[in-house]
Amino acid sequence: MKVSDFIISCLETEKVEYVFGIVGKETIDLADSLSKSTQIQFVNVRHEQGAAFMADVYGRLAGKAGVCFSTLGPGATNLMTGIASAQLDHSPLVALIGQADVARNHPESHQYLDIVTLTEPVTKWNTQIMNSQTVHVTIRNAFRMATMEKPGAVAVVLPENFLTQQISAKPLPVQPLPQTVPAVETIEAARTRIQNSRKPFLLVGNGVIREDATQELQALIDTLQAPVAHSFMAKGILPKEHSFNYFTFGFAEKDEVIAGTQECDLIISIGLDLVESPTKNWNDRKMPVLHIDTLPAEVNEYYPVEIECVGNIKKTLQSLNQLGLPTKSWVPAGNLKEKIMTAHQISDAQSKPSGSPLSIEQILYCIEAVAAENTILISDVGAHKVSIARTYQPKQPNRVIISNGLASMGIALPGSIGAKLACPDDPVICITGDGGAVLNIAELETAKRLGLSFMIIVLNDSMLKLEVQQMNKRFGESYGVTYKNPDFVQLAESFGIKGKKVKTIEEFEVVLKENLHRQEEIVLVEVVMPN
Numbered sequence: 001m002k003v004s005d006f007i008i009s010c011l012e013t014e015k016v017e018y019v020f021g022i023v024g025k026e027t028i029d030l031a032d033s034l035s036k037s038t039q040i041q042f043v044n045v046r047h048e049q050g051a052a053f054m055a056d057v058y059g060r061l062a063g064k065a066g067v068c069f070s071t072l073g074p075g076a077t078n079l080m081t082g083i084a085s086a087q088l089d090h091s092p093l094v095a096l097i098g099q100a101d102v103a104r105n106h107p108e109s110h111q112y113l114d115i116v117t118l119t120e121p122v123t124k125w126n127t128q129i130m131n132s133q134t135v136h137v138t139i140r141n142a143f144r145m146a147t148m149e150k151p152g153a154v155a156v157v158l159p160e161n162f163l164t165q166q167i168s169a170k171p172l173p174v175q176p177l178p179q180t181v182p183a184v185e186t187i188e189a190a191r192t193r194i195q196n197s198r199k200p201f202l203l204v205g206n207g208v209i210r211e212d213a214t215q216e217l218q219a220l221i222d223t224l225q226a227p228v229a230h231s232f233m234a235k236g237i238l239p240k241e242h243s244f245n246y247f248t249f250g251f252a253e254k255d256e257v258i259a260g261t262q263e264c265d266l267i268i269s270i271g272l273d274l275v276e277s278p279t280k281n282w283n284d285r286k287m288p289v290l291h292i293d294t295l296p297a298e299v300n301e302y303y304p305v306e307i308e309c310v311g312n313i314k315k316t317l318q319s320l321n322q323l324g325l326p327t328k329s330w331v332p333a334g335n336l337k338e339k340i341m342t343a344h345q346i347s348d349a350q351s352k353p354s355g356s357p358l359s360i361e362q363i364l365y366c367i368e369a370v371a372a373e374n375t376i377l378i379s380d381v382g383a384h385k386v387s388i389a390r391t392y393q394p395k396q397p398n399r400v401i402i403s404n405g406l407a408s409m410g411i412a413l414p415g416s417i418g419a420k421l422a423c424p425d426d427p428v429i430c431i432t433g434d435g436g437a438v439l440n441i442a443e444l445e446t447a448k449r450l451g452l453s454f455m456i457i458v459l460n461d462s463m464l465k466l467e468v469q470q471m472n473k474r475f476g477e478s479y480g481v482t483y484k485n486p487d488f489v490q491l492a493e494s495f496g497i498k499g500k501k502v503k504t505i506e507e508f509e510v511v512l513k514e515n516l517h518r519q520e521e522i523v524l525v526e527v528v529m530p531n
Contacts, residue, residue, distance in 0.1 A: 003132045004029040004163040005036070006171075007096075010139040012039045013171035016067050018058065018421055019043065019096075020051035024071020026098035029163040043417075043450065046442035048075050050414035052082020052095065053440070057378065057401055057411070058418035059092040063210075065146040065154075066418060069096040073111030076118065081408055083153045084122035088275050088405025089233065090206065092151040094142050095119075099128065101161040115157045124152035132165040140172040148177055149294035150273070151210065180311040187319045190307050193266065193290055195326045200226045200290075201264035203249065203282070206233035207271025207293055207313055209397045216317035217270065223321065225329035226268075227337075229257045231276045232389045232404040236397035240346070246332075247340055248389050250277035250404075256340045258282055260332040266290060269303075271313050275405045279303040292316055344390040357530040360387040360459065362505045366512055367429060368392060374426040375399060375516075376419050380412035380436035383465040388431065410439030413456065417443060420452045427516055428454035434485050435464050444495040444522070453519045455512075458488050461529040492524035501526045 001009070007030065011019070020043045023031040034042045045051045048070045055066030066086075070079050076097045086093035097119075100112045119126045125145045129138060138156060146154040182190075194200055202224070208217050214237050221228055221244055229249040230237050238245040249257035261267060261282050270292045279302035283289075291297040292309045299305050309316050331337075341347050345361045364387065367377065373395040379388045379402045394400045401419065403411045416430040437458045447454075464481040471478040489499030498521055502508045508527060515523045 001167055002029070002033070002163070003135055003165050003167050004033040006135060006167050006169070007139065007158075008033045008037050008040065010136055010171040011067065012037060014139070014143045014174060015064065016040050019067045019069055020045055020054040020418075021069035022048055022051065022071070022075060024075050024098055026071045026100065026160040027069065027158070029160070030069065030096070030098070030158070043421075043446065045414070045446050047440060048078035049082050049410065050440050050443045050446070052079045052093070053085065053408070053411045053414040054418035054421075055093050055095075056082055056086040056089065056091045056418065057415035058422045059086065059151070060089070060401065061376070061398065061419055061422035065092040065094045065143050067094050067096065069098070071098040072100055072115065073113055076113065076115045080118070080122060081406075083119065083155065085403055085406040085408040085411060087122050087124060087153040089403060090150045090152055090210070090273055090405070092146040093153040094146050095153065095155045097155055097157050099157045099159045102130070102159045103161070115155070119155040122153065123155045126155040126157070128157035129159060129162050132162040132167055133169065135162075135167065136169045136172050140174070143174075144177070149210070150207070179315065181315045181319065182309040182311050186307065186309055187316070187323065190290055190292075190309050190320060191323045191325060193307050194224070194268070194328065197266035197328060199264045199330045200224065200266040200268050200328050201261050202226060202228040202268045202270060203261070203272055204228060204230045204234050204237055204270045205272030205276065206231060207273065208237055209234060209271075211271065211294070211313040213271070213314035213317055214397050216314055216321060219321050220317055220325065223325045223327060225327050227260050227330075227332060229260070231272060232402045233273070233276060234271070234397070235389070235392070235400040235402075236394040239395075240393040246337055247344060247346065249282055251386065251390070252281075254343060255281065256336070256343050259334065260336055261287065263332050268292065270317075273405070274298055274303070346391055346393060358503070358505055358508075358527065360384050361391050363457065363508060363527065364388065364392045366505065366509050370512055370516060371395075371429070372427060372517065374423075376401065376423060376426050376428045378412045378415050378419055378428065378430050379403075380430075380432035381407045381409040382433040382436060383469065384431055384433055384459055386466070409436045412436060413440050414443045414446075416454050416456070417447050417450065417452060420454050421450075427519065429516070430454060430456045432456070432458055433465065434458055434460045434462065434488075437488070438485070441491065444492065444497055444524075447522055448496050453521050455516060456522065456524040458524060458526050459529050460485055460488060460526050461531055463531070488524060488526035497522045497524055499524045499526065501528065503528045
């Protein structure tokens with residue numbers, strides 16, 4: 001069997017459904033082999049960055065590694081941002097990257113770059129095939145490494161001369177990943193530490209969602225009756241109306257939740273990815289930490305771990321719940337929850353009267369009121385991301401996708417393609433600023449060609465609003481952060497996509513209700529925002 005055919009056989013064994021990428025000369029054999037697969041659909045995209053973003057979001061929602069591929073040189077470097085995004089957001093991703101014949105590895109050579117060295121700082125593991133007879137071992141280990149907690153990005157570099165060689169091996173079987181649990185004495189020590197606290201405060205991260213531990217978490221919270229806040233990427237772990245839901249923390253400014261962590265005497269950190277927010281921002285008083293996660297803690301002076309429960313989060317919480325935890329009912333002073341809800345504009349009573357200037361919060365109220373429980377909202381990066389993290393409350397976990405590790409502007413549109421392929425029966429809404437939209441607007445053609453249906457909301461204010469706000473605050477003026485935009489409706493229609501332009505919240509509500517649940521086509525809604 002030709003090695004390129006064997007690689008596809010290995011991908012089929014890994015239950016890969018989609019491969020996102022662009023074909024180059026060094027990968028034509030792999031593309032030819034993909035064309036023969038009855039299990040894998042190749043999604044040829046318009047930019048390699050889009051391919052990696054699609055694989056990133058697909059992996060996060062499907063719960064298995066998304067796969068992207070490119071050729072050498074500029075193809076590889078174009079993948080880099082999406083690979084890095086998956087790595088810092090802990091999304092499982094495997095990148096297959098073409099490379100020149102190994103004979104070209106040493107002299108200066110056309111389009112040749114040392115891809116292994118380039119991808120090393122943005123991957124969990126990377127390697128180059130140096131012997132065609134080890135392909136099956138490399139592919140199996142790549143998927144295993146990408147999906148093992150904490151998940152991340154893996155790059156496998158494929159020199160073109162190996163793809164045409166012959167191999168007689170078989171794909172390695174996929175075995176379940178090992179699951180570890182803390183020792184009994186560690187669980188008991190955690191229980192004792194909680195019992196000895198007076199005011200524990202829970203901070204929850206995306207690890208709880210990745211490990212499917214939301215039910216166990218809710219049981220823990222209902223027993224403890226202590227306040228809980230979650231990171232950007234863990235939205236939905238508690239119902240909006242839950243008594244102990246203190247909503248989202250991790251904001252660079254106006255993080256009202258911090259008042260609660262400053263009053264507590266123990267922080268219970270559960271599945272928290274510290275990449276989302278520096279520990280100093282929310283634990284400057286250096287409160288002791290009970291660390292519950294799949295990996296040991298990164299200890300620093302603002303994360304002083306007393307006890308570490310390292311292992312499968314779901315099983316760890318089950319063990320804690322079975323021990324019979326004490327109730328630690330307390331409420332932070334000063335009506336903190338009400339202050340958070342007001343500051344974050346969480347209650348729909350905060351919506352502005354008819355005829356007032358449009359705001360992202362109004363748009364989010366409309367979506368929250370109309371969206372079904374399984375609706376997936378994908379945020380791009382910008383001022384609107386902060387508003388979504390503060391205000392929007394999904395009805396289920398893993399229904400809001402926010403890039404908060406690398407915070408990659410441009411992820412939302414290609415990410416929506418990955419989301420729709422991972423969850424074809426779920427409505428998908430992409431919210432992006434005009435800056436993020438234009439970065440990967442060419443993927444509209446990809447989405448249309450695939451016959452997908454989702455809604456794209458482009459917030460058009462002709463600026464990078466977050467940077468404008470920050471520069472005005474520091475310098476009293478802004479520079480280099482405004483531009484002129486295309487007519488987004490005409491641009492959408494040029495791709496064969498339905499476009500709508502709205503200027504009031506009433507117009508937006510009509511378009512939203514008409515199109516969100518029809519699941520018939522892609523609709524781009526240009527929202528003209530006040531400057």
